[in-house]
Amino acid sequence: MAAQLAWTLASGKTTINSVMLQINGHPVQIMGGQYQLRQDFSGWVPAQPAGSSLYFVGSHRVVQELTGIGQPGSGRIGSVPGAAGAVGKGGISALGSLAVSPDRRWVAGITAGGGAVYVGGLTPGAKLRRWTPTSGNCTSCTSVSWDEPGNLWIAAGGQVWMLPPGANSASVVTMNGGAPGDVIQFRVAPDGVRAAMIVHGMVDGKLVSQVQVAAITHSGPSASVGQPEIIGSAIPDPESLSWYGADDVIVLNGSSSGPQLYEVPLNGGQPSPIQSAGGDPVSVTATSPGSSGAPAGEIILGLSNGKIMVSANLGNSWEPARAVGQAPAYPG
Numbered sequence: 001m002a003a004q005l006a007w008t009l010a011s012g013k014t015t016i017n018s019v020m021l022q023i024n025g026h027p028v029q030i031m032g033g034q035y036q037l038r039q040d041f042s043g044w045v046p047a048q049p050a051g052s053s054l055y056f057v058g059s060h061r062v063v064q065e066l067t068g069i070g071q072p073g074s075g076r077i078g079s080v081p082g083a084a085g086a087v088g089k090g091g092i093s094a095l096g097s098l099a100v101s102p103d104r105r106w107v108a109g110i111t112a113g114g115g116a117v118y119v120g121g122l123t124p125g126a127k128l129r130r131w132t133p134t135s136g137n138c139t140s141c142t143s144v145s146w147d148e149p150g151n152l153w154i155a156a157g158g159q160v161w162m163l164p165p166g167a168n169s170a171s172v173v174t175m176n177g178g179a180p181g182d183v184i185q186f187r188v189a190p191d192g193v194r195a196a197m198i199v200h201g202m203v204d205g206k207l208v209s210q211v212q213v214a215a216i217t218h219s220g221p222s223a224s225v226g227q228p229e230i231i232g233s234a235i236p237d238p239e240s241l242s243w244y245g246a247d248d249v250i251v252l253n254g255s256s257s258g259p260q261l262y263e264v265p266l267n268g269g270q271p272s273p274i275q276s277a278g279g280d281p282v283s284v285t286a287t288s289p290g291s292s293g294a295p296a297g298e299i300i301l302g303l304s305n306g307k308i309m310v311s312a313n314l315g316n317s318w319e320p321a322r323a324v325g326q327a328p329a330y331p332g
Helices: 002-009 038-044
Strands: 054-057 061-066 076-079 097-101 106-110 117-120 129-131 141-146 152-156 159-163 182-188 192-205 207-221 224-226 229-231 238-243 248-253 261-267 272-274 283-287 299-303 307-311 319-322 325-328
Touching: 002 038, 054 097, 061 319, 097 141, 097 325, 106 141, 106 152, 117 152, 152 182, 159 182, 159 224, 182 238, 192 238, 207 238, 207 248, 248 283, 283 325, 299 325
Parallel strands: 141 182, 238 283
Antiparallel strands: 054 061, 054 325, 061 076, 097 106, 106 117, 117 129, 141 152, 152 159, 182 192, 192 207, 207 224, 207 229, 238 248, 248 261, 261 272, 283 299, 299 307, 307 319
16 A cells, blocks of 8 residues: 555655655554655566567568567567467468567467457467457457456457457456547556557547546456546647556657657656657557666667667667567567
8 A cells, every 4th residue: 555655646746755654643664664755666566577578570470579679789580489380371361460468478469451350379389369359340450458467458449358368258348438439559557457548539529539548447357447547638649659667658649740759657747759760650669667678668669661670768769670570569
């Protein structure tokens, strides 16, 4: 409780620096101190594991793994067992987007054009199986995301579905409140209890896109998403996003003037523009600051021409990865 209160209260727009808990009017000593500081609990916040591999769809439609990209030019490419023999064969079309579970045991992907979702293991001999919603057809699947317990979250047809580990059927996630519209992207935070979303809908008679963040609540095999908060309202056309630590997301904005990256804080602060990598970025993925050996974390862009660009210093410089492919994604 002390960790939750200190982290939440000291993360907002207030000037709160510490929290003191009292029970029946008496201060409580916690972890040897009376005052709880936000930084005291930084090690409790789930983050991407250090040295996490990057996955992407290679030139032969196979899922490949790229490791050692922390230093420019040090990337190594290797096919992922199992999925490499399944993607692009047996009638499965090339994947246009990708997600790998945090434990690197499972992969999910959406075919180019959003016509189908496939799920399978990253073990030798594993095959991908097609997921179909229990109501309607998956003609507009737009994003897949895994959480730590192994649930797969699928944005399809404007709705969000949750597929529990080992299950064959998914349940529709209840969306509570917020601006009306379709969920285009849904990304679960490393802590598993929050989600960042891109939502398209009508507001005051205009079609708008918004970045929203909300809490996730589980009830047995079902889940719901609470009242969302709009963040980064100054970003007019968000197209892709990724978690960037516990308190920020990276958002790729697409506009007529050209794509632009932003770091967006969850506390309601203004988005900070990130220097462009050039080219035509279509997707973004990132690691938490400090988790991959880079103090600022790593930001990866997938370009429309198949190039993969890497920045380990918040966009101050970009390097091409030693890989060519589509849909780069860190686990999660």
